[in-house]
Amino acid sequence: xxxxxxxxxxxxxxxxxxxxxxxxxxxxxxxxxxxxxxxxxxxxxxxxxxxxxxxxxxxxxxxxxxxxxxxxxxxxxxxxxxxxxxxxxxxxxxxxxxxxxxxxxxxxxxxxxxxxxxxxxxxxxxxxxxxxxxxxxxxxxxxxxxxxxxxxxxxxxxxxxxxxxxxxxxxxxxxxxxxxxxxxxxxxxxxxxxxxxxxxxxx
Numbered sequence: 001x002x003x004x005x006x007x008x009x010x011x012x013x014x015x016x017x018x019x020x021x022x023x024x025x026x027x028x029x030x031x032x033x034x035x036x037x038x039x040x041x042x043x044x045x046x047x048x049x050x051x052x053x054x055x056x057x058x059x060x061x062x063x064x065x066x067x068x069x070x071x072x073x074x075x076x077x078x079x080x081x082x083x084x085x086x087x088x089x090x091x092x093x094x095x096x097x098x099x100x101x102x103x104x105x106x107x108x109x110x111x112x113x114x115x116x117x118x119x120x121x122x123x124x125x126x127x128x129x130x131x132x133x134x135x136x137x138x139x140x141x142x143x144x145x146x147x148x149x150x151x152x153x154x155x156x157x158x159x160x161x162x163x164x165x166x167x168x169x170x171x172x173x174x175x176x177x178x179x180x181x182x183x184x185x186x187x188x189x190x191x192x193x194x195x196x197x198x199x200x201x202x203x
Contacts, residue, residue, distance in 0.1 A: 029063035033092035037191035100136035113202040115164035
């Protein structure tokens, strides 16, 4: 069972990476937007904590910048109805410390803002995971890299589709994001755009 990977970042796309290890093997790894925001550019050395999912038809790897995020992911998987994609969506919506605060406070509205998480599932998460998320309420590091360009909004649309949003909702959310940005302001990095999009998408 793979629990940790070290290698060179070969490809960096929304939600998925390819890491080449010293043995010459390339691994495709799914990641949350929070982990993606902390990663270097392709060509740099990278270390990730890994959760391995073994199924009859596939083996999938999920990578995390910190062991705490991996532990939170695995805790979310214990909730009935929450699979890996949904768990990544929950972790993508806000830093782990903020998610832990929402869960421990029983903030159902904020928890259910994640794609695919309904009110009942959010209630189960808050009820069953409160104690497990208490240790995660410390500071979570963030890194942003300045960039601009209309291509950022195309990447934002792809990211929202990856998180499970429908086409009509994606168009509405992107319009709201554009309205949130000051005229003439440089378009932020894609990771920051996604965080803004998830915030304005909340009811």
